[in-house]
Amino acid sequence: MTHGHASRGGASTALLTDRYELTMVDAALRDGTADRRCVFELFGRRLSAGRRFGVVGGTGRLLSLIRDFRFDHEELRFLRDEKVVDAATLDFLEGYRFTGSITGYREGELYFPGSPILTVEGTFAEAVVLETLALSVLNHDSAIATAAARMSVAAGDRPLAEMGSRRAGERSAVAAARAAYIAGFAATSNLEAGRRWGIPTMGTAAHSWTLLHDTEEDAFRAQIDALGTGTTLLVDTYDIRRGVETAVRIAGTGLGGVRIDSGDLPTVAAEVRAQLDELGATGTRITVTSDLDEYAIAALAASPVDSYGVGTSVVTGSGTPTAGMVYKLVARQDSDGGWVGVAKASTDKGSKGGRKAAFRTLDEGTATSELIVVSDGFEALDTGASHPGARPLQVALVTDGEPDAAFEGPAGVEAARAHHARVREELPVRALALSRSDPAIPTVYADARAAGMIAQPAVASGAE
Amino acid sequence: MTHGHASRGGASTALLTDRYELTMVDAALRDGTADRRCVFELFGRRLSAGRRFGVVGGTGRLLSLIRDFRFDHEELRFLRDEKVVDAATLDFLEGYRFTGSITGYREGELYFPGSPILTVEGTFAEAVVLETLALSVLNHDSAIATAAARMSVAAGDRPLAEMGSRRAGERSAVAAARAAYIAGFAATSNLEAGRRWGIPTMGTAAHSWTLLHDTEEDAFRAQIDALGTGTTLLVDTYDIRRGVETAVRIAGTGLGGVRIDSGDLPTVAAEVRAQLDELGATGTRITVTSDLDEYAIAALAASPVDSYGVGTSVVTGSGTPTAGMVYKLVARQDSDGGWVGVAKASTDKGSKGGRKAAFRTLDEGTATSELIVVSDGFEALDTGASHPGARPLQVALVTDGEPDAAFEGPAGVEAARAHHARVREELPVRALALSRSDPAIPTVYADARAAGMIAQPAVASGAE
Numbered sequence: 001m002t003h004g005h006a007s008r009g010g011a012s013t014a015l016l017t018d019r020y021e022l023t024m025v026d027a028a029l030r031d032g033t034a035d036r037r038c039v040f041e042l043f044g045r046r047l048s049a050g051r052r053f054g055v056v057g058g059t060g061r062l063l064s065l066i067r068d069f070r071f072d073h074e075e076l077r078f079l080r081d082e083k084v085v086d087a088a089t090l091d092f093l094e095g096y097r098f099t100g101s102i103t104g105y106r107e108g109e110l111y112f113p114g115s116p117i118l119t120v121e122g123t124f125a126e127a128v129v130l131e132t133l134a135l136s137v138l139n140h141d142s143a144i145a146t147a148a149a150r151m152s153v154a155a156g157d158r159p160l161a162e163m164g165s166r167r168a169g170e171r172s173a174v175a176a177a178r179a180a181y182i183a184g185f186a187a188t189s190n191l192e193a194g195r196r197w198g199i200p201t202m203g204t205a206a207h208s209w210t211l212l213h214d215t216e217e218d219a220f221r222a223q224i225d226a227l228g229t230g231t232t233l234l235v236d237t238y239d240i241r242r243g244v245e246t247a248v249r250i251a252g253t254g255l256g257g258v259r260i261d262s263g264d265l266p267t268v269a270a271e272v273r274a275q276l277d278e279l280g281a282t283g284t285r286i287t288v289t290s291d292l293d294e295y296a297i298a299a300l301a302a303s304p305v306d307s308y309g310v311g312t313s314v315v316t317g318s319g320t321p322t323a324g325m326v327y328k329l330v331a332r333q334d335s336d337g338g339w340v341g342v343a344k345a346s347t348d349k350g351s352k353g354g355r356k357a358a359f360r361t362l363d364e365g366t367a368t369s370e371l372i373v374v375s376d377g378f379e380a381l382d383t384g385a386s387h388p389g390a391r392p393l394q395v396a397l398v399t400d401g402e403p404d405a406a407f408e409g410p411a412g413v414e415a416a417r418a419h420h421a422r423v424r425e426e427l428p429v430r431a432l433a434l435s436r437s438d439p440a441i442p443t444v445y446a447d448a449r450a451a452g453m454i455a456q457p458a459v460a461s462g463a464e
Numbered sequence: 465m466t467h468g469h470a471s472r473g474g475a476s477t478a479l480l481t482d483r484y485e486l487t488m489v490d491a492a493l494r495d496g497t498a499d500r501r502c503v504f505e506l507f508g509r510r511l512s513a514g515r516r517f518g519v520v521g522g523t524g525r526l527l528s529l530i531r532d533f534r535f536d537h538e539e540l541r542f543l544r545d546e547k548v549v550d551a552a553t554l555d556f557l558e559g560y561r562f563t564g565s566i567t568g569y570r571e572g573e574l575y576f577p578g579s580p581i582l583t584v585e586g587t588f589a590e591a592v593v594l595e596t597l598a599l600s601v602l603n604h605d606s607a608i609a610t611a612a613a614r615m616s617v618a619a620g621d622r623p624l625a626e627m628g629s630r631r632a633g634e635r636s637a638v639a640a641a642r643a644a645y646i647a648g649f650a651a652t653s654n655l656e657a658g659r660r661w662g663i664p665t666m667g668t669a670a671h672s673w674t675l676l677h678d679t680e681e682d683a684f685r686a687q688i689d690a691l692g693t694g695t696t697l698l699v700d701t702y703d704i705r706r707g708v709e710t711a712v713r714i715a716g717t718g719l720g721g722v723r724i725d726s727g728d729l730p731t732v733a734a735e736v737r738a739q740l741d742e743l744g745a746t747g748t749r750i751t752v753t754s755d756l757d758e759y760a761i762a763a764l765a766a767s768p769v770d771s772y773g774v775g776t777s778v779v780t781g782s783g784t785p786t787a788g789m790v791y792k793l794v795a796r797q798d799s800d801g802g803w804v805g806v807a808k809a810s811t812d813k814g815s816k817g818g819r820k821a822a823f824r825t826l827d828e829g830t831a832t833s834e835l836i837v838v839s840d841g842f843e844a845l846d847t848g849a850s851h852p853g854a855r856p857l858q859v860a861l862v863t864d865g866e867p868d869a870a871f872e873g874p875a876g877v878e879a880a881r882a883h884h885a886r887v888r889e890e891l892p893v894r895a896l897a898l899s900r901s902d903p904a905i906p907t908v909y910a911d912a913r914a915a916g917m918i919a920q921p922a923v924a925s926g927a928e
Contacts, residue, residue, distance in 0.1 A: 011475075013634070015655040015656040015658075015659055016629070016634045016635075016637065016638070016654075016655075016656050017629075017654075017655050017656075018627065018629055018630070018653040018654065018655070018667055019653050019654075019655055019658075019665045019666060019667035020653065020667030020668055020669055020670060021667075021670075022655070023667060023668070023669070023690070023691060024669055024670065024672075024673050026690050026691075027669075027673075027686050027687050027689070027690035027691065028673075028676070028686070030686065030689055030690050031682075031685075031686035031689065031690075033676050033677060033686070036676060038672075038676065040672070065634070074659070075659070078655070078658065078659040079655075082658060082665065084655070084665070086690075124672075124676050128670075128672060131630070131670070131672075132629050132630050133634060135630035135631070136629055136630055136631075136632060136633060136634035136637055137633070137634055139630060139631055139632075140632060140633040140634075140636075141633075163482065165480070165481075165482055165596050165600055166482070166595070166596050166599035166600055166603060166791075167599070167600075167603055167786040167788070168600060168603075168604060168633075168636075168786065169600060169601070169604040169605075169632075169633060169635065169636030169639055169640075170477070170480045170529065170597055170600040170601055170604075170635075171480070171633065171634075171635035171636065172604075172632075172633030172635065172636040173480065173600055174480070175633055176633075189482040189483050189484065190480075190481075190482065190483075191479040191480075191481050191482070191483055191486070191542070191543075191548070192479040192480050192481075194479075194483075194542065194546060195479055195538070195539070195542040201483045201546065201548070202483060203482055203483030203484030203485075203487060204484055204487070205484055205487070205488055205491075206484060206485075206488065206592075206595070207792070207793075207808045208488075208502075208504070208588075208592060208595075208792065208793035209488050209491075209492075211793045211796070211806040211807070211808065212492070212497050212500060212502065212588050212793060212796055213497060214798060214799060218495075221495075222491050222492070222494065222495035222497070223491050225491065225494055225495065226487070226490050226491035226494050226495075226550075227487060227490075227491065237808055238808075312786055312788070315786075316785040316786055317785075321780040321781075321785040322631040322632065322776055322779075322780055324631070324776070327630075328671070328672065329671075329672035329675045329676060332675070332676055334678060335678060342675040343675070344671045344675065344701050344702075
């Protein structure tokens with residue numbers, strides 16, 4: 001069963017994929033390992049740049065993109081013409097649909113080093129080919145969501161608008177607007193984000209609007225004629241003091257707002273507030289939009305600013321444009337059909353084998369640890385099992401190949417935003433500081449048997 | 465006239481746009497300024513992060529996206545439902561096609577502070593709405609191209625492969641592969657970049673491939689069965705020394721290559737080369753792929769490495785994920801139909817009014833300056849005019865609304881790559897250093913009249 005938006009279907013996403021995913025499938029089909037049941041895990045080894053928490057972004061987008069992960073005529077022709085895979089693999093890909101299951105963190109959830117953000121179960125062939133797409137979406141959107149959450153913390157009750165589309169690839173810009181909204185922004189300038197994801201859109205005028213007109217006065221008057229006195233006028237094209245004077249003269253003291261896009265913002269904001277108040281425009285709001293990041297926003301906390309517009313820094317993850325998550329095989333069937341936990345041993349890039357169940361332990365509502373219960377790979381874990389004083393973090397996202405439509409589309413975005421606001425409340429106060437530090441809570445590993453978490457005997461399903 | 469790929473038409477790009485572009489059109493249609501002829505310029509005020517040159521990326525993509533910039537039923541319905549613009553503006557948008565002209569730097573060309581990378585001429589309404597899309601594409605792709613060119617310089621004759629799709633938004637990843645290729649990379653792991661843009665694709669196997677198998681030996685044997693002994697085996701899943709030994713034992717001394725994805729690369733590469741040579745695999749190539757950027761590549765110049773795979777750093781612009789270009793009104797008609805140069809006066813974000821013609825001055829083939837000849841706004845400039853010892857930098861990209869298809873599609877990519885290789889040869893040696901510095905050549909402004917560059921009397925075309 002699929003819902004409206006999800007079932008419509010878009011362009012194939014199957015080639016948004018690294019070539020080696022398909023050549024591995026090709027080799028696995030030859031040597032009989034393609035059907036081995038596997039568990040892949042998507043996680044981050046660390047939080048980037050001394051961040052104290054991460055925010056999961058992109059899950060809802062990924063589910064819809066998995067629906068569109070199919071090899072149609074054009075994709076198959078390219079793979080054949082380029083001799084990427086052989087004829088048997090082309091046949092396999094032609095019939096490909098992901099039929100496995102994905103559990104994971106809800107979008108908007110917080111994550112820490114080692115959090116099993118996604119757990120993908122299926123045959124090797126069907127699960128490995130999702131690697132590139134899953135990482136592209138989660139790495140990008142989580143980087144934006146994490147930066148946006150820090151800005152949202154810094155802004156407190158003042159609304160934030162995302163307006164960085166021009167500083168991001170044209171499609172990533174839409175995803176960035178969505179991720180920022182989930183993490184606490186109030187609106188975006190990006191119209192496609194409004195259309196596709198139901199995010200409130202906003203915007204006023206550019207400097208070119210003022211320059212188009214013979215005088216600043218003409219420009220302000222025309223904008224007010226079109227948008228009403230509640231609009232926000234951009235007052236820094238020529239001289240801010242003169243701009244504010246003209247704005248109030250034209251619009252009256254009921255002017256909605258003024259926008260300042262240059263200068264030393266704490267100084268300028270204070271001057272503009274004083275001028276507006278002198279002119280009687282005590283209700284006119286001040287929006288600032290010049291090269292803001294979470295630190296600049298925090299530095300304006302004591303300034304008379306009413307709202308912030310953030311561009312470059314939020315869409316580029318404020319110095320961390322990718323979350324650095326990886327997608328690793330952590331358990332698989334062996335040739336006898338039994339399960340083994342597996343892990344890469346390299347010193348600097350090791351991974352932890354085995355299935356994981358994740359919980360956030362809480363003390364009177366405040367998070368104390370990221371508890372990750374590890375099966376040694378032989379058992380299935382009941383990730384919903386009650387664990388005293390702990391909140392289970394994983395939910396079913398895809399069951400037998402079918403994404404849960406509740407996480408997709410505009411409704412999924414609203415749910416993620418609400419979930420983020422709720423779980424952010426669990427963070428200890430130290431998590432909200434902006435300086436570089438360790439993760440706000442430690443990641444604690446526990447053995448599944450010791451924790452009494454073995455839910456059921458392992459069932460070796462599938463071939464062999 | 466349009467070529468095959470270009471005329472096929474894709475999804476509408478019209479809502480990849482900031483809301484204020486459309487509300488400005490709405491207001492301009494009301495006050496009669498919508499039809500004023502305007503000149504917008506896309507340029508960068510500075511090179512980011514002490515880069516010595518920039519590389520223009522995205523132009524060919526932008527031309528195709530402009531072809532698809534149209535307001536269809538779904539776009540119009542959203543704008544109406546959300547009350548973004550009024551009924552008259554909806555009518556205007558329904559009939560919207562860009563009918564103006566765009567001149568600019570060829571894709572792959574170098575740029576410097578103030579270079580007029582795009583000059584967009586048309587009515588205010590038709591030209592202003594392209595702002596967000598043009599900046600999204602050029603800012604993203606130029607950031608990648610610039611970083612990639614530095615890596616290409618650092619790598620010298622050793623081939624570079626782009627394999628960062630998983631660290632970029634899923635559609636930006638395709639654009640990043642394209643930009644890296646234009647700036648000197650030899651191949652990409654991204655299959656869609658191969659299909660859409662004709663870029664060579666490459667790839668071998670992941671750690672999961674080794675972990676899927678009961679032994680590393682099984683994994684290597686299966687890969688060789690599928691891809692031949694010319695393939696590249698990933699040798700660092702467990703122990704590199706053992707991995708190399710196993711690889712040569714299975715494949716023989718004719719093994720194509722080994723890939724190392726972890727460890728201290730200069731040390732490990734030297735050890736692996738010595739081991740391969742001892743085993744008689746003197747022709748087996750070493751590829752390294754672990755967190756490389758231009759500095760790490762340069763540090764490996766003396767190491768026995770044959771090729772590089774670059775991920776995160778190239779797709780995120782190696783610390784500069786956006787080029788910071790802006791799109792500014794520089795000249796327009798006044799209410800009498802005459803032309804005036806216009807510029808924003810803000811202290812830290814000023815712009816230079818007037819039309820520009822750009823040349824790279826050369827001394828015996830080596831660039832000496834970016835010469836920008838500025839009209840005061842009243843005249844048209846002959847940007848192709850011969851200027852002794854200088855290379856004109858602007859070409860016609862869109863004429864009367866019609867993009868030049870030669871710059872689009874795979875052919876456009878190859879042309880841009882060839883152009884980049886050619887013009888990079890003009891750079892002075894100091895431009896090729898990686899450390900932070902000033903731009904490699906100064907930007908020099910000259911007055912059009914003084915330079916004898918006035919091509920023809922200004923013709924005030926259009927309304928009024």
